[in-house]
Amino acid sequence: MVARVTQYTLDVEDVDLMVTFWSGALGYTVEQGDDGSAKLWPADGATGPTVWLQGSGTAKRGKNRLHLDLVSDGDPGAEVQRLIGLGARHADVGQTGEEQFVVLADPEDNEFCILNAQPTRP
Known part of the structure; x- marks a missing residue:
């Protein structure tokens, strides 16, 4: 048994700013969370880890x-x-x-x- 990278989590100050940048950079689709976070998903048929942008409120x-x-x-x-x-x-x-x-x-x-x-x- 081994562990595999499935998600990259990034604490961010401005979730909307970072959603715009990282979804554009990676070509990922966005799912906004009810808690102010966002999950970025690889495009249909693409592989790679998801990205979770977690609002931290700090720089x-x-x-x-x-x-x-x-x-x-x-x-x-x-x-x-x-x-x-x-x-x-x-x-x-x-x-x-x-x-x-x-x-x-x-x-x-x-x-x-x-x-x-x-x-x-x-």
């Missing part, structure tokens, strides 16, 4: 200890620009410039990466 502090690594189904550079257009920004977490990914932050400063390629086993 993020410090660097994330867990973050998403995303891969584009097209050009990674174009995907970075698309995400910036949705409200992301470049983030510096100490990268050297030699990485095979770009670090971005969402509108509430949660870091995530756009990988240049799908991870492969050695």
